[in-house]
Amino acid sequence: QSVLTQPPSVSGAPGQRVTISCTGTTSNFGGVYDVHWYQQLPGTAPRLLIYGNNNRPSGVPDRFSGSKSGTSASLAITGLQAEDEADYYCQSYDNSLSTWVFGGGTKLTVL
């Protein structure tokens, strides 16, 4: 069971907006730490999608955005495209465990 909780799956039609939630605790991003998001396309390595709660690395489309409020974080994807079909992971640091932690991952299906 992951320290950060994500829904196993979400889906949406092309062009729609979807959100992926990530629930933490005050020991990780609900406290002083940030939350980060990664995208893993089928058969490929993960790539950084959002860092520091809501920042996009260069090359990441502005259709992707992140937010955080208390012990909840969200990744939003607008204008959904077929190429967005992937697994998405949230990540933070947990000071009660003294480890870097990931959510269990959410599989996004584009209908």
Next chain:
Amino acid sequence: EVQLLESGGGLVQPGGSLRLSCAASGFTFITYAMSWVRQAPGKGLEWVSSISGTGVNPYYADSVKGRFTISRDNSRNTLYLQMTSLRAEDTARYYCARVTGSVWYFEIWGQGTLVTVSS
């Protein structure tokens, strides 16, 4: 171009050892902390180990502490993971990742190398 290239994976028997390597290029290696993250077949991501840029400070997940050793050779721009007393549950693809940020996150990832522990 920043690149991370892992190698050293393969099939090993339970109780055996393996050393993974990660060759880095395209950036000043010593200025970055580095990490290993693994993914068991069909499962999610699990942080394994990290090391500071100078190599002085290593960190380990409880699941590998005492069995795995992370190290780096800054003269060769290479990160290592020495794995001993391997178990079936260590079977996974192991990714090397460049770390950044005030409280580290995984900025750049390699393609990974597959480790299979089986008799």
